[in-house]
Amino acid sequence: MINISIADNQPVVMHGIKSFFKNHSAISISDTIYHLHDIDNSLKTKIANILMIDIDLEGLHSIKSLRRILRENPATxxxxxxxxxxxxxxxxxxxxxxxxxxSKNEPLKKIEQAILKIAEGKTVFSDSVHKAVLTTALFNEEERIYRKLSLREIEVLRYLVKGKKNNEISELLDLNEKTISTYKLRLLNKLHVTNLIDLVDKAKTLEIL
Incomplete structure (x- = not known):
């Protein structure tokens, strides 16, 4: 049996997934998690072969958290x-x-297929992401821009798009406010814009939301 834990903010999503896999012959939902700080305890007390997690999970402010989860739970x-x-x-x-x-836009049947493939040791990505990985050489200029961003720059940009100020981002990412300003300057340079308004517009053009 493949045991799945789901970390998501939305009870409706949880209910839909649990209903879909109820009485499934190969997949079982072992736990539902609504906040990042509950993941560690869940993975210690309940078997989870796969953790399904939303990037917008409450408490998940940094990509580092995902790395840590994988590092501390190598079997998941x-x-x-x-x-x-x-x-x-x-x-x-x-x-x-x-x-x-x-993507949550995909039908639940595709989630089932993804889980089964991952359980077999395969990696699974949506068609658009898979194509992006395999056809890097064919990217146009704007598509190459966002691929130049570091993980930390991506995090800062994501919060800027959401309207967060430097001091708020500093607290969320546990970084010095001057460091956030430095990342903002790098983003302006890499996305070839000169102010925050244009930066946000450019991010939206690139679908960084």
Whole structure:
């Protein structure tokens, strides 16, 4: 039996997934988690072959948290299941070592297929992410821009797009406010813009939401 733990903010999503896999012959839901700080205890007390996690999970402010989860729980594989942009976070998921990335826009049947493949030791990504990984040489100029961003720059940009100020981002990521300013300057340079408004507009053009 493949044991799955789900970390998500939305009770409706939880209910839908649990209903879909109820009485499934190969997949069982072992736990449901609503906040990042509950993941460690859950993985210690309940078997989870795969952790399905939303990037927007309450308390998840840094990509480092995903890396830590994988490092401290090597027997558990990570499946990103989220509404966040595939264009950016699908590739990011690869960098942190996730076994797959599936959009919440996909039917639950595709989640089932992804879980079964991951349990076999395979990696699973949506068609658009898979294509992006395999066809890097064909990317146009704008598509190459976001691939130049570091994981930390991606995190800072994500909060800037959400309207967070430097001091708020500093607290969320546990970094000095001057460091956040430095990352903002790097983002302005890499995305070829000169102010925050244009930076946010550019991020939206690249679907970094």
């Amino acid at each position: 594989k990570l499946l990103i299941y989220t509404c966040a942009s595939e264009k950016l976070f699908g590739v990011t998921s690869l960098k942190v070592g996730a076994a797959g990335f599936i």
